[in-house]
Amino acid sequence: MNQHNQSFSGGVFHPSIPGGRAGAEITINRGEIIAYTQCDGQPVFSIPINQCQLDLGGASGRMLFCRTPDGQLTIFSEDKHFAQALDLHSGGLLGNQINTLKRAVRSESKKLGFWILASSLACALILFIGYFAMLWAAKATIASLPISIDEKIGKLALDSMDVGKRLDSAHPASKLVQSIVDKLQPHAAIPNMKFKVIVVEDPQVNAFALPGGQIVVFTGLIREATSAEQIAGVLAHEMSHATLRHGLQSVSQSLGIVAAIQLFVGDIGGLVALGAQIAQQSILTSYSRTSETEADLEGARMLHAAKIDPQAMAEFFGLLKEKEGDIPDAIAWISTHPQHSTRIENIKNHQKSFPATQYEPLDLNLKEAQEAL
Numbered sequence: 001m002n003q004h005n006q007s008f009s010g011g012v013f014h015p016s017i018p019g020g021r022a023g024a025e026i027t028i029n030r031g032e033i034i035a036y037t038q039c040d041g042q043p044v045f046s047i048p049i050n051q052c053q054l055d056l057g058g059a060s061g062r063m064l065f066c067r068t069p070d071g072q073l074t075i076f077s078e079d080k081h082f083a084q085a086l087d088l089h090s091g092g093l094l095g096n097q098i099n100t101l102k103r104a105v106r107s108e109s110k111k112l113g114f115w116i117l118a119s120s121l122a123c124a125l126i127l128f129i130g131y132f133a134m135l136w137a138a139k140a141t142i143a144s145l146p147i148s149i150d151e152k153i154g155k156l157a158l159d160s161m162d163v164g165k166r167l168d169s170a171h172p173a174s175k176l177v178q179s180i181v182d183k184l185q186p187h188a189a190i191p192n193m194k195f196k197v198i199v200v201e202d203p204q205v206n207a208f209a210l211p212g213g214q215i216v217v218f219t220g221l222i223r224e225a226t227s228a229e230q231i232a233g234v235l236a237h238e239m240s241h242a243t244l245r246h247g248l249q250s251v252s253q254s255l256g257i258v259a260a261i262q263l264f265v266g267d268i269g270g271l272v273a274l275g276a277q278i279a280q281q282s283i284l285t286s287y288s289r290t291s292e293t294e295a296d297l298e299g300a301r302m303l304h305a306a307k308i309d310p311q312a313m314a315e316f317f318g319l320l321k322e323k324e325g326d327i328p329d330a331i332a333w334i335s336t337h338p339q340h341s342t343r344i345e346n347i348k349n350h351q352k353s354f355p356a357t358q359y360e361p362l363d364l365n366l367k368e369a370q371e372a373l
């Protein structure tokens with residue numbers, strides 16, 4: 001097609017047209033932009049190229065408008081060759097205007113790219129915040145629930161576990177552990193939590209707490225401890241798992257928050273059983289690292305409040321670390337409580353924030369308890 005006969009479909013705005021607007025066939029000829037309208041009488045409009053004022057717009061942002069300086073007449077087309085033809089026929093007169101418009105289009109698409117990126121980042125941020133808000137909401141929900149739910153789950157979990165032969169509560173080892181728990185109890189974060197000690201005859205150097213405050217201590221741990229304070233350290237840590245309600249947190253994480261809330265507020269029969277199973281698993285494997293750190297720091301606080309040096313807790317970690325190779329069963333508590341070097345450091349640093357106090361040695365006979373085992 002000859003350049004001079006090139007035509008573009010578009011339209012015209014002019015007050016003389018009914019409705020102010022009409023579709024048109026546009027050509028460029030002898031220095032003029034000519035629009036042949038398709039309405040009654042088929043009036044023809046024209047604008048000299050050297051008077052044309054260009055603008056971009058329309059829904060696509062790519063409609064090229066050519067206006068007379070008084071703004072009365074506008075001829076427009078979306079044809080992508082329209083600008084090219086104008087540039088060519090204007091003998092370079094419209095080149096500057098066209099380039100300015102092209103730059104504006106480019107910067108618009110850059111801006112659009114920026115907004116797409118920015119909104120993607122905003123979405124990611126909202127999801128990220130939402131995740132933590134949900135964790136926080138789960139924690140807040142758990143904090144508002146009655147302790148009786150922890151107790152139910154804990155009891156069920158223990159009943160379904162084969163922990164082994166339990167020592168009589170009158171046994172010196174049971175009495176020793178009970179005395180330590182009694183000394184720590186007044187300083188527990190949940191004052192009305194009923195802690196119950198169960199000493200089990202087992203060579204494993206291990207102890208764990210169930211939701212609701214039942215604490216299982218294996219005789220291996222009592223045998224290996226070199227002071228009653230070290231046992232107090234482990235007990236304070238385990239009691240803290242119970243008062244910080246880490247069991248319920250594991251349950252809510254495993255079941256999902258919605259199911260967890262159902263469990264906590266609704267008919268709890270079947271779900272308690274499921275919760276007990278999950279609690280049991282998380283006890284036998286390990287709590288999250290965050291939960292372990294929380295239990296260490298809260299345990300150190302309890303020990304300090306009970307005038308027992310929190311160093312005893314760190315000391316016990318050190319002892320287990322040393323004995324790791326010597327006694328195979330020492331591995332039990334260590335395997336569920338990794339990163340002991342970091343934890344010893346954390347406890348030491350945390351202790352610096354406590355007010356000065358005079359620690360008192362526990363008036364308990366560890367040797368006698370050990371000999372009775």
Ligand SMILES: [Zn+2]
Pocket residue numbers: 237238241287292295337
């Ligand atoms: Zn722990």
